Amino acid sequence: MPKIIVEVMPKADLLDPQGKAVANALHRSGNERFENVRIGKRIELHVSGEVTEADLAQAKLVAESFLSNGVIEDVVNIHVEG
Amino acid sequence: MPKIIVEVMPKADLLDPQGKAVANALHRSGNERFENVRIGKRIELHVSGEVTEADLAQAKLVAESFLSNGVIEDVVNIHVEG
Amino acid sequence: MKIGVVTFPGTLDDRDAARAARLAGAEVVSLWHADTNLHKVDAVVLPGGFSYGDYLRCGAIAAQAPVMESIIKAANGGLPVLGICNGFQVLVESHLLPGGLIRNEHQNFICRDQKLRVENVDTAWTNEFELGQEITIPLKNGEGGYIATQETLKQLEGDGLIAFRYLELNPNGSMNDIAGLRNARGNVVGLMPHPEHAVEPGFGPDTATAMRSGVDGLKFFTSVMKALVNA
Amino acid sequence: MTYEVDSTAVAASTPEKKQPWKELGLKKDEYERIVEILGRRPTSAELAMYSVMWSEHCSYKSSKIYLRQFGEKVTDEMKKHLMVGMGENAGVVDIGEGWAVTFKVESHNHPSYIEPFQGAATGVGGIVRDILTMGARPIAVMDQLRFGAVEHPDTARVVHGVVNGIGFYGNCLGLPNIGGETVFDKVYQGNPLVNALSVGAMKHADIKLAKASNPGDLVILFGARTGADGIGGVSVLASETFDADGPSRRPAVQVGDPFAEKVLIECCLELYAADVVAGIQDLGGAGLSCATSELASNGNAGMRVQLKDVLLRDESLTPEEILMSESQERMMAIVPPKKLKAFMAIVDKWEVETSVLGEVIDEPRLYIMWGEDEIVNVPPRTVAHDGPVYERPVKYPKWIDELNANGVIAAGLRRAEVASDLAAELVQVISSPNQASKSWITDQYDHYVGGNTALAMPDDSGMVRVSETSGLGVALATDANGRYGQLDPYAGAQLALAEAYRNVAASGAAPLAVTNCLNFGSPENPEVMWQFKQATAGLADGCLALGIPVTGGNVSFYNQTGDVAIHPTPVVGVLGVIDDVARRVPSGWQDEGNNIYLLGVTRDELDGSVWSEVIHDHLGGKPPVVDLAEEKKLADLLHGATLQGLLASAHDLSEGGLAQTMVESCLRFNVGARIWLGELQERDNLDTTAALFSESTARVLVSVGREDDVKFVGLCEARGVSVLRIGVTDGRGDDALLQVKDLADFSLQDLREPWAATIPDLFG
Numbered sequence A, B: 001m002p003k004i005i006v007e008v009m010p011k012a013d014l015l016d017p018q019g020k021a022v023a024n025a026l027h028r029s030g031n032e033r034f035e036n037v038r039i040g041k042r043i044e045l046h047v048s049g050e051v052t053e054a055d056l057a058q059a060k061l062v063a064e065s066f067l068s069n070g071v072i073e074d075v076v077n078i079h080v081e082g
Numbered sequence C: 001m002k003i004g005v006v007t008f009p010g011t012l013d014d015r016d017a018a019r020a021a022r023l024a025g026a027e028v029v030s031l032w033h034a035d036t037n038l039h040k041v042d043a044v045v046l047p048g049g050f051s052y053g054d055y056l057r058c059g060a061i062a063a064q065a066p067v068m069e070s071i072i073k074a075a076n077g078g079l080p081v082l083g084i085c086n087g088f089q090v091l092v093e094s095h096l097l098p099g100g101l102i103r104n105e106h107q108n109f110i111c112r113d114q115k116l117r118v119e120n121v122d123t124a125w126t127n128e129f130e131l132g133q134e135i136t137i138p139l140k141n142g143e144g145g146y147i148a149t150q151e152t153l154k155q156l157e158g159d160g161l162i163a164f165r166y167l168e169l170n171p172n173g174s175m176n177d178i179a180g181l182r183n184a185r186g187n188v189v190g191l192m193p194h195p196e197h198a199v200e201p202g203f204g205p206d207t208a209t210a211m212r213s214g215v216d217g218l219k220f221f222t223s224v225m226k227a228l229v230n231a
Numbered sequence D: 001m002t003y004e005v006d007s008t009a010v011a012a013s014t015p016e017k018k019q020p021w022k023e024l025g026l027k028k029d030e031y032e033r034i035v036e037i038l039g040r041r042p043t044s045a046e047l048a049m050y051s052v053m054w055s056e057h058c059s060y061k062s063s064k065i066y067l068r069q070f071g072e073k074v075t076d077e078m079k080k081h082l083m084v085g086m087g088e089n090a091g092v093v094d095i096g097e098g099w100a101v102t103f104k105v106e107s108h109n110h111p112s113y114i115e116p117f118q119g120a121a122t123g124v125g126g127i128v129r130d131i132l133t134m135g136a137r138p139i140a141v142m143d144q145l146r147f148g149a150v151e152h153p154d155t156a157r158v159v160h161g162v163v164n165g166i167g168f169y170g171n172c173l174g175l176p177n178i179g180g181e182t183v184f185d186k187v188y189q190g191n192p193l194v195n196a197l198s199v200g201a202m203k204h205a206d207i208k209l210a211k212a213s214n215p216g217d218l219v220i221l222f223g224a225r226t227g228a229d230g231i232g233g234v235s236v237l238a239s240e241t242f243d244a245d246g247p248s249r250r251p252a253v254q255v256g257d258p259f260a261e262k263v264l265i266e267c268c269l270e271l272y273a274a275d276v277v278a279g280i281q282d283l284g285g286a287g288l289s290c291a292t293s294e295l296a297s298n299g300n301a302g303m304r305v306q307l308k309d310v311l312l313r314d315e316s317l318t319p320e321e322i323l324m325s326e327s328q329e330r331m332m333a334i335v336p337p338k339k340l341k342a343f344m345a346i347v348d349k350w351e352v353e354t355s356v357l358g359e360v361i362d363e364p365r366l367y368i369m370w371g372e373d374e375i376v377n378v379p380p381r382t383v384a385h386d387g388p389v390y391e392r393p394v395k396y397p398k399w400i401d402e403l404n405a406n407g408v409i410a411a412g413l414r415r416a417e418v419a420s421d422l423a424a425e426l427v428q429v430i431s432s433p434n435q436a437s438k439s440w441i442t443d444q445y446d447h448y449v450g451g452n453t454a455l456a457m458p459d460d461s462g463m464v465r466v467s468e469t470s471g472l473g474v475a476l477a478t479d480a481n482g483r484y485g486q487l488d489p490y491a492g493a494q495l496a497l498a499e500a501y502r503n504v505a506a507s508g509a510a511p512l513a514v515t516n517c518l519n520f521g522s523p524e525n526p527e528v529m530w531q532f533k534q535a536t537a538g539l540a541d542g543c544l545a546l547g548i549p550v551t552g553g554n555v556s557f558y559n560q561t562g563d564v565a566i567h568p569t570p571v572v573g574v575l576g577v578i579d580d581v582a583r584r585v586p587s588g589w590q591d592e593g594n595n596i597y598l599l600g601v602t603r604d605e606l607d608g609s610v611w612s613e614v615i616h617d618h619l620g621g622k623p624p625v626v627d628l629a630e631e632k633k634l635a636d637l638l639h640g641a642t643l644q645g646l647l648a649s650a651h652d653l654s655e656g657g658l659a660q661t662m663v664e665s666c667l668r669f670n671v672g673a674r675i676w677l678g679e680l681q682e683r684d685n686l687d688t689t690a691a692l693f694s695e696s697t698a699r700v701l702v703s704v705g706r707e708d709d710v711k712f713v714g715l716c717e718a719r720g721v722s723v724l725r726i727g728v729t730d731g732r733g734d735d736a737l738l739q740v741k742d743l744a745d746f747s748l749q750d751l752r753e754p755w756a757a758t759i760p761d762l763f764g
């Protein structure tokens, strides 16, 4: 089944506690090259048949209105896979 | 700063209650086209300077050993951005 | 007998676990996550809480702590280890127990007095129970849904490695109603509910006879004391 | 991008420069006063600092003149247990055995409307830091929530976000949630109230104060890094009203990290134990602006600080933004230089990032440098304490006369006469959203962590053990009824106080001290100011009558959508002490065959009641009569009976009246009862509706074992508390019945189902 992938990240100027904790853990284990870590969501919407333009438009709509919270998150990418 | 993006999803044959809850909510609001939803993580590793082959290899290592739990999750994609 | 109680950053129930161990007659030793030294303890409790905020996956960052290296080694050598809630998650992330723990099916954190059935009494932490005994201890978690592949589940059932099952209500969508597991040797036990919150009359779950009087959790700690004496 | 530093030298040489004082929320005369204080125009950093510290939220400029009475209307007797009074981060009371307790309730209303999850979460985080700042280990939290109408499409968003946020933060901190309030009313639609309370305990010697008084001591910032969170949050979020289209300026919200706060708590407690801090202050609203100026002002000293030494999450922040940032999970400590090494060893152990920003100086001035440039040079008192004080216009709202005249009798509200109709009304009342079980919410909160919770929901108060050796503990209850507040704000505040006081007494503790969070509309509306004036007077007079002091609190103004203010909602918290929590009294019947007594007198008081709301959608008339002398007598009686171990249960009567209390008493432990109302109706001259649903105050329903009967009734008579046996407990389990003579037999199952289903059906 083809999928629409929606990627959501915490807004760049807000704290991402999860990313911070993971960055610290990486640094403790010697991975200093990864200076900063941010963690967001990867959401797969499975669509049966073809992904139409209308599906994509609708995915965009729900990505902005429901799958992400515009006050603290950004939708950084929407694309079709498979 | 360039980033290595690591994408992690729950294993296809395991339960994803969060994805299921989101799918139900979408269906309730009339979005039946999105038959199934699965929710995973999008992890950004920020690297200063160039992303080298060594960085990428190391990202792969931590993606498999730490950023995901192979018992319940799969790393579905690692790529460089920016 | 010395029981070590581990504190990671974000551990919450370490003082409760220490109190429970003391009530069972143990001497309690605090173990610090950054220290590989286990201070010659006879058993270890990995208590509940939100180690490292439960960020990434619960228990995942804690499983990387220096103290865990020593605990994994000692557990493989037979040291009794009990993982409660977040401690169970750490055991799973350390691969001392199989499977994984994910977000509760209903998506919410849940705190309730939970009925369990004791499925296995041949372990260091359950030998004071009777097989099939029904006990009530508090449960509180947001990510307590136990999952594993069908293969793993089959093996767990076949080998009798399920230590506790939820009764009456499965609070988090765990597969096969699994509330807790043991390893093959029986020295490592992990469970989502909190025995250390049912050890002192007045502060435990309600029972039919009196409010907050449930002390079913104390047997975990008296079990390990007995196992250690007999060892 | 180059940043042009607006130093004090630049400010002195460019007096004509236009400054955005208005956009920052300052009034013209306020700006002029700043110029007068400094003898020049302020630098942009100074302007930022004054604007945020002189905002309503930080300066209490509209409420100050009224809050004074909490410190004035007190007797020496009331001060006896007070170790730290109002004005500090939180008040501290002596509870005996060398223990002290600190507690406070605070609002996070506006942020919780914009981003319910983070708003509520950071609300919990903020109040817990206040408690920690006093030197105490936080031991519990509570939350007081008011949402819009259950059927409104936006309510679920706010409910889910707020409840999840409170649970997320409190659970992750390891603090048991021991109680709170949940109310739905359309007046809170665009303006939910999210108040959070925390309580902490410490030994007397461990009390810490927020002051920097020794020159040479170091000024240290530690905890989370400073980022762009909530910049302008305090002045914009707390001082501006939302118009109908939502917030006019979308502010940066704050994101909380409860893990960082948990680490900070343990780290601070270890710093206190090592005795390495001379003063400490949390960073909340107004961030560094507040911490630096308050520490210096409280210590009658000054401070020299290098802002470039602040550890940043985002290097592009300007110095003004750094001063205003509301990044969470940060603390500022004042540390003697010879203790720096020990201090650093502890923060390193906890991996808490730390930077030394400067030092305390001998001159009452606050100097803040940005590299080589001096960007702030002010007397700290003028920022922190000598802000503007307003005596806002007050106007009696004429509409209240009409409202008061329209009581349930004047309005001719129909009272059911047939038993089956009354029984149906009872079920309707107890399963209405505000009266139904709140377990769907409270089950999302950990109430076990710590192992010291002696009572939590659904009992009348939350109770935690403080001393594990003696069993010494504290009980807390909070209350507010906006409907009563709307009918009469003076009485409304006293009714909130009386109910919280009664709840604490019912659980077996002796009430000791009071905190409050005063949620009101815009202070620029003279009628709102009248409500505020009445409510504060009511509360202060009430505390004096009961002999328990206000130790601290919080004011939240501008709670309105457009021009429509919320009902006055003064949340009042009462703290009580109990010498051994093993004596605690639950709210439900525990054993069969106990006698059930109603204490106190019932009047036909249905104005503003739940019955009038649920059955008739009506609000009018006068709230129930407050009789604080009776409340005190009742509390003393309950305390005496608890000490003698006479009470099997005690549950106060409040919203929903006797009907609600009876049902909750049954459902607590699934114990049934036979009740007769005839003698009560005859004695107090009541019809059945009033007997069931009247909300008369100073009443409690208790159950007493047969063997203690004579003793208990004797005690009541000796103390002049009216007592009437109205039933006996009977039966256990879901098949048990609540039999109300001449009314109906309810199976507990038939009561539990609708009562338990309402909230999950709406939001589950």
Ligand SMILES: Nc1ncnc2c1ncn2[C@@H]1O[C@H](COP(=O)(O)OP(=O)(O)O)[C@@H](O)[C@H]1O
Pocket (backbone or CB within 6 Å): D142, D143, D144, D145, D177, D178, D179, D180, D181, D182, D438, D441, D442, D456, D457, D458, D459, D460, D461, D478, D479, D503, D654, D655
């Ligand atoms: N938001 C909440 N958080 C925690 N506890 C709550 C909340 N709402 C209600 N409760 C608890 O539920 C119980 C019933 O609430 P309520 O009927 O308002 O009590 P009361 O009438 O005694 O004020 C109490 O124990 C109260 O503390």
Ligand SMILES: [Mg+2]
Pocket (backbone or CB within 6 Å): D459, D460, D503, D652, D654
């Ligand atoms: Mg009550």
